[in-house]
Each structure stands twice: as C-alpha cells, then as structure tokens.
Amino acid sequence: MRPPENTPSELAVGCSPLGDYHAARSLAESLSLPLLGTVRPRDVRDYPVLLFLDEHGLGLQVTGKGAPGPVRAEFVTGKAGYRREHGGGTGQLIAKAVGLKKARQPLHVLDATAGLGQDAFVLASLGCRLTLFERSPVIHALLSDGLSRAALNEQSAPIAARMALQSGNSIDWLSQAGAGAADVIYLDPMFPHRDKSALVKKEMQVFRTVVGDDDDSPALLEAALAVATYRVVVKRPRKAEPVRGPEPTTRIEGKSSRYDIYSIKAFPAG
Numbered sequence: 112m113r114p115p116e117n118t119p120s121e122l123a124v125g126c127s128p129l130g131d132y133h134a135a136r137s138l139a140e141s142l143s144l145p146l147l148g149t150v151r152p153r154d155v156r157d158y159p160v161l162l163f164l165d166e167h168g169l170g171l172q173v174t175g176k177g178a179p180g181p182v183r184a185e186f187v188t189g190k191a192g193y194r195r196e197h198g199g200g201t202g203q204l205i206a207k208a209v210g211l212k213k214a215r216q217p218l219h220v221l222d223a224t225a226g227l228g229q230d231a232f233v234l235a236s237l238g239c240r241l242t243l244f245e246r247s248p249v250i251h252a253l254l255s256d257g258l259s260r261a262a263l264n265e266q267s268a269p270i271a272a273r274m275a276l277q278s279g280n281s282i283d284w285l286s287q288a289g290a291g292a293a294d295v296i297y298l299d300p301m302f303p304h305r306d307k308s309a310l311v312k313k314e315m316q317v318f319r320t321v322v323g324d325d326d327d328s329p330a331l332l333e334a335a336l337a338v339a340t341y342r343v344v345v346k347r348p349r350k351a352e353p354v355r356g357p358e359p360t361t362r363i364e365g366k367s368s369r370y371d372i373y374s375i376k377a378f379p380a381g
C-alpha cells in the first residue's frame with residue numbers, strides 16, 4: 112500500500128515501553144508506515160525520524176545519539192500552556208490581526224494551515240471558534256494527539272472544545288465552500304526559514320522534512336479570498352514578500368513575524 116500523500120517514506124512508528132503499543136500499531140496502519148515496536152530512538156539507525164509514542168503522547172522524534180527532543184502539539188504545558196495563563200489577551204498581535212476587538216461577536220476562524228495548532232489555540236483561548244485544516248497526515252496525527260490530551264485537562268479542555276480539526280487540503284475544501292463559510296480565514300504557510308536560533312532550526316528542520324515547502328500558497332490565498340466574510344490574514348516572516356496575489360489592505364508587524372490583512376468587508380458596527 113502506498114503511504115498517503117505527503118507522508119515521507121523514511122519515517123517509521125515507534126513506541127516506548129510506557130507508550131500505548133496498540134495506539135502505535137493503529138497509527139502505523141492508518142498512515143501505512145513501518146512499525147518498529149518498542150524501541151529507544153537513540154538506538155534506531157534505519158530511520159532518521161520516528162513518530163514516537165511515549166507516556167507524554169505522540170512526538171516527531173529524530174533518532175540517534177544527541178538528537179533534540181520530540182516535536183509535539185502541546186497545549187497543556189510548555190509555551191502554549193504558559194501563554195494561556197499569562198498571555199496578552201486581545202492585545203496580542205494575532206488577535207488584532209483577525210479583528211477580535213472590532214468584531215464584537217465570537218468569530219468563526221478557519222485556520223487553513225493548522226500545523227501544530229499553536230496560533231489556533233491562542234485564538235480559541237480568546238473565544239474564537241476554530242475549524243482547522245491540516246493536509247500532512249503526520250502533522251495531522253500530532254495535532255490530533257495534542258488536542259486529545261488538551262481535552263483531558265481542566266484548563267485547556269474548554270479551549271480544545273472550540274477547535275475542530277479536519278484532514279485534507281484546505282484549497283479543495285475552500286473551492287467547494289460557498290462565500291461566507293468562515294468569518295476570517297487565517298493562513299500561515301511554510302516559508303524558507305532564516306532564523307539563526309539553533310533550537311528553532313532543529314525543530315523546524317524536522318517539521319520541514321515532513322511537510323516540505325508550501326509552494327501553492329498563492330492558490331490558497333486566492334481560494335480563501337473567495338470564501339472569507341470579513342478578512343483573510345496571512346502570517347509571514349517580518350521581512351518576507353507577501354504571498355503572490357493582490358496587495359494586502361494593511362499589515363501588522365511584530366519582532367519576527369508580520370500579519371498581512373486582506374479586508375473583504377468591515378465588521379458590523381455595535
């Protein structure tokens with residue numbers, strides 16, 4: 112059986128002695144990936160990267176000695192957990208970019224490039240209802256695992272409940288959807304990364320081996336502009352060119368990222 116589209120062939124599924132072996136087996140079956148069984152990632156030589164299930168959940172794990180820790184979709188602990196408790200509320204740039212304050216109503220945001228769901232989680236924690244699309248079956252599996260774990264935690268469960276994850280290419284979905292299927296459409300396609308931080312590099316490298324570059328982002332922007340009711344927001348590295356297509360109406364710049372805003376119509380007053 113061929114692996115699903117966008118699943119790299121040099122990937123296998125492994126499990127720690129404390130991981131759920133049955134879950135690892137069904138994951139390997141559903142993604143048509145080899146199952147290595149119970150292994151220690153540092154001892155694996157035949158596969159550079161594993162989808163690895165341990166007692167903390169599912170992670171994308173580089174193998175061999177001295178490899179960095181796993182990449183996970185994490186909402187309970189770590190950065191997302193901290194931001195949930197201490198984040199800047201509707202003052203955050205992403206909240207301004209989607210128009211949270213102007214909207215005066217709970218927004219339905221379609222995140223058409225879900226990745227590990229970090230941006231979507233911030234918006235859901237501010238009250239938005241999110242529909243997320245992820246086309247890489249491997250990243251989809253990581254995100255699905257992260258959301259399931261978030262649903263078991265008292266603080267993150269109500270936020271995760273506002274996030275509905277779909278698999279597949281959002282361009283296909285948007286092409287079938289009528290105008291107005293989402294209030295705001297949020298895009299954060301992959302971009303060649305020039306960040307010098309070693310940690311970001313390592314994380315992004317393994318992520319990139321799985322998803323590659325999103326060369327079709329102009330088609331995604333065009334499809335999103337035909338469907339969003341109020342605006343399309345595109346996250347870019349601060350100095351990058353906008354996605355090829357119409358000029359953004361306005362932009363909001365942060366330290367390393369920028370949000371290009373394509374306004375379709377104003378939010379209703381009052």
Ligand SMILES: C[S@@+](CC[C@H](N)C(=O)[O-])C[C@H]1O[C@@H](n2cnc3c(N)ncnc32)[C@H](O)[C@@H]1O
Pocket residue numbers: 223224225226227228229230231244245246247250279280281282299300301302322325331
């Ligand atoms: C840079 S990551 C997004 C990171 C995300 N904003 C976050 O906060 O974790 C881009 C992701 O979008 C996905 N993607 C890109 N184009 C897509 C499309 N047309 N449909 C579905 N997923 C897409 C890629 O597979 C990749 O996982």
